[in-house]
Structures are given as C-alpha cells and as structure tokens.
C-alpha cells in the first residue's frame with residue numbers, strides 16, 4: 001500500500017484530532033515532505049465531539065455534520081502540507097468536566113493495549129524511522145491527547161516485539177521517538193516580549209498571565225529550522241476552518257517577528273536506538289535533524 005520514496009526516509013506523526021497536525025509541528029512536516037521524506041499523519045479520532053470555534057462558519061448544518069466537515073478540512077490540510085494522512089478510527093472523547101465520566105466507547109475510555117493495535121499495524125506497514133507524538137501530559141489537557149501519548153508509546157514498543165500482535169505484520173523497531181514541545185510557555189513569552197519591544201500590540205500577555213502552573217517543559221534536544229514553511233503551516237491551520245478563528249492568540253503575531261525570534265519547531269528525543277544523536281542530546285548539543293544518524297542507513301535499504 002505504501003510506495004517507497006527514493007530517499008527511504010519515513011516520518012510518522014501521531015495526533016489526537018484533525019487540526020492537531022496543523023497546530024503542532026506542521027512546518028516540520030511540510031519541510032520534510034518538501035525534501036522528499038515520506039510523511040504520514042495518523043489521526044486517532046475523527047474530532048466528532050469538537051465544538052465549532054469559529055463564528056464565521058458556525059452554522060446549524062455544519063454542527064449537524066461536524067464529522068464530515070472535519071474530514072473535508074483534514075483532506076484540505078493534508079494537501080497543503082504535502083503529506084499523507086490516515087484516521088485510526090476512534091471516536092473523539094470530547095472534553096468532559098471534572099466530575100463527568102468519559103462517553104462510552106470513546107478513544108480515551110479504551111484499554112491502551114487494545115487501542116494501540118491499529119497503530120501497531122500501521123507502524124509495521126509504514127516502517128517509520130521517526131515517530132512524533134505528545135509528551136505524557138498530552139501537551140494540552142484533553143483526554144484524547146493524553147491517550148494519544150499512551151497509545152503511541154505502547155504501539156512503538158509493541159511494533160518491535162515479535163511476541164506481540166503476531167497477526168499485525170512483521171515487527172519493526174522505530175529508531176527514534178520524539179515528543180512535541182510546540183506552543184510552549186517559552187515560545188509565547190519570547191514572541192510576547194519581541195512584540196512588546198517593537199511596540200506591536202500582543203494578544204499573548206493575557207494568555208501568559210493565566211498560564212497554568214505546569215511542570216517544567218522537557219529538555220529541548222532538537223530544533224528544526226522551518227521558518228520557510230510557516231506560511232504553509234498557517235494555510236494548513238486555516239483549512240481547519242471550524243477549529244480556528246483567524247487572529248486568535250497563538251496565530252495573531254507578525255510572522256516576520258516569529259521568523260526572527262523563533263524560526264524553529266522544537267522536540268524532545270524521548271527514545272533512540274541510534275548511537276550518536278542521543279549522546280549529543282545528553283551532552284547538551286542540539287540536533288537539527290530528526291533523521292540525524294539515520295540518513296546513510298536508510299539510503300542503504302532499511303526500507
């Protein structure tokens with residue numbers, strides 16, 4: 001089913017809902033796709049329980065058919081980013097209140113081991129050298145984001161284990177697993193300060209004041225230069241018209257300021273079977289390529 005790209009490099013990015021691939025790490029995906037890497041987005045749920053967040057498209061017929069609308073938005077974003085995308089077929093858990101139970105049968109209510117099976121099958125078929133997902137906090141306190149982390153870690157482990165899921169394809173060891181550090185407090189802070197210094201009104205101050213008391217972010221091991229892809233990232237985000245109101249705080253800053261003060265998307269290398277990159281990351285050296293340590297080998301036929 002998967003045709004092999006000439007450079008043999010494959011990147012899998014696992015997300016919770018349609019639109020997450022465009023708000024976290026989208027410029028990275030566009031950069032690698034443009035370079036000829038085979039880039040696949042796996043979307044765990046259909047986003048069926050998402051609200052319409054953009055008044056401009058908040059119409060009864062859109063709300064009544066949100067699952068279809070979000071599939072169409074996803075198809076448009078995928079084209080813009082130049083990547084492939086597959087749904088894993090789970091149902092959005094929504095955002096239950098503190099004492100509310102998860103809806104029956106939703107993604108986050110599934111046992112992790114069972115929910116990992118479709119992703120195990122996908123990893124064994126696609127054979128990515130690099131997998132990206134969220135850290136254990138989910139990066140955002142939505143049950144589907146936390147579940148996406150759990151399922152991805154479980155699937156990466158299980159995919160390489162011949163004892164597990166023997167019916168789901170030949171085992172594949174994923175050499176590198178990364179977590180997103182996107183939309184971090186430091187990113188908002190840097191942009192807010194740069195705008196303020198330049199006398200540009202910033203929408204980010206309020207957001208920073210109300211920033212929850214979260215544990216310190218994971219160490220940045222990897223920075224991917226992708227300022228040239230910011231316009232593609234923005235276009236992909238806006239393709240999810242029900243999910244983003246143009247001009248919201250995380251998109252309202254001038255892009256020339258972003259290119260100047262934060263021209264990268266950043267990652268934490270969570271697991272590596274490749275000697276070198278992990279060691280340099282430990283030594284405090286920052287990787288500038290998700291495929292560091294993997295390029296020669298991939299060309300020699302790892303795929």
Ligand SMILES: [Zn+2]
Nearest residue numbers: 016017020142
């Ligand atoms: Zn999401």
